[in-house]
Amino acid sequence: MPASPSPQPERLRSAVRTCEHGGTGKDLKMITLRRERPTDVPAREALLDDVFGNTRNRKTSQRLREGRLPAEGLSFVAADGRRVVGTARLWNVAFASGQPALLLGPVAVAADCRSRGIGNALVRHAIAAARGLGHGAVILVGDAPYYNRFGFTAEKAARLKLPGLT
Numbered sequence: 001m002p003a004s005p006s007p008q009p010e011r012l013r014s015a016v017r018t019c020e021h022g023g024t025g026k027d028l029k030m031i032t033l034r035r036e037r038p039t040d041v042p043a044r045e046a047l048l049d050d051v052f053g054n055t056r057n058r059k060t061s062q063r064l065r066e067g068r069l070p071a072e073g074l075s076f077v078a079a080d081g082r083r084v085v086g087t088a089r090l091w092n093v094a095f096a097s098g099q100p101a102l103l104l105g106p107v108a109v110a111a112d113c114r115s116r117g118i119g120n121a122l123v124r125h126a127i128a129a130a131r132g133l134g135h136g137a138v139i140l141v142g143d144a145p146y147y148n149r150f151g152f153t154a155e156k157a158a159r160l161k162l163p164g165l166t
């Protein structure tokens with residue numbers, strides 16, 4: 001697992017300014033990272049539809065998630081007031097050897113809220129929370145140029161085979 005900050009309380013004020021105000025000016029409202037609540041689910045699903053489109057369930061990583069629930073306590077949202085502007089979840093999976101791991105994803109941030117560090121804060125928060133709960137490995141299917149910054153490398157996963165990939 002990549003290096004990450006120590007586990008945080010469930011609610012945390014990240015160093016991310018509210019989307020509405022573009023990260024500038026005197027408004028000190030912050031994006032809040034917190035555990036996902038049942039009432040967030042419709043907004044999270046709408047956000048994922050916006051970001052990935054309605055074919056998102058055909059993605060390779062979705063095959064790994066099919067029939068599973070997210071790992072207990074490891075679903076997070078970024079909220080700008082009442083609006084869900086980001087999502088990251090971790091899922092229990094296992095290697096063929098039986099060794100448990102977590103699958104990260106989908107990670108998504110609303111298009112009008114990007115490049116303010118929300119994705120970065122969500123991923124780091126999720127990894128720190130997983131570590132705090134004693135999990136030892138996180139894998140994902142994603143773009144190396146983005147995920148390398150968190151310590152993920154394709155080399156470590158070179159021998160893994162995923163459903164849907166030959």
Ligand SMILES: CC(C)(COP(=O)(O)OP(=O)(O)OC[C@H]1O[C@@H](n2cnc3c(N)ncnc32)[C@H](O)[C@@H]1OP(=O)(O)O)[C@@H](O)C(=O)NCCC(=O)NCCS
Binds near residue numbers: 116121
């Ligand atoms: C990837 C994503 C979650 C990042 O969210 P974000 O809040 O904008 O992330 P951050 O602000 O922490 O980082 C933004 C930086 O990452 C870069 N970045 C975003 N996606 C990238 C990618 N696929 N490859 C390389 N860099 C990427 C941006 O260009 C930006 O660079 P900058 O800081 O130099 O401007 C968001 O762009 C998104 O939802 N993308 C569509 C869905 C997706 O690809 N999800 C990941 C796969 S599950």
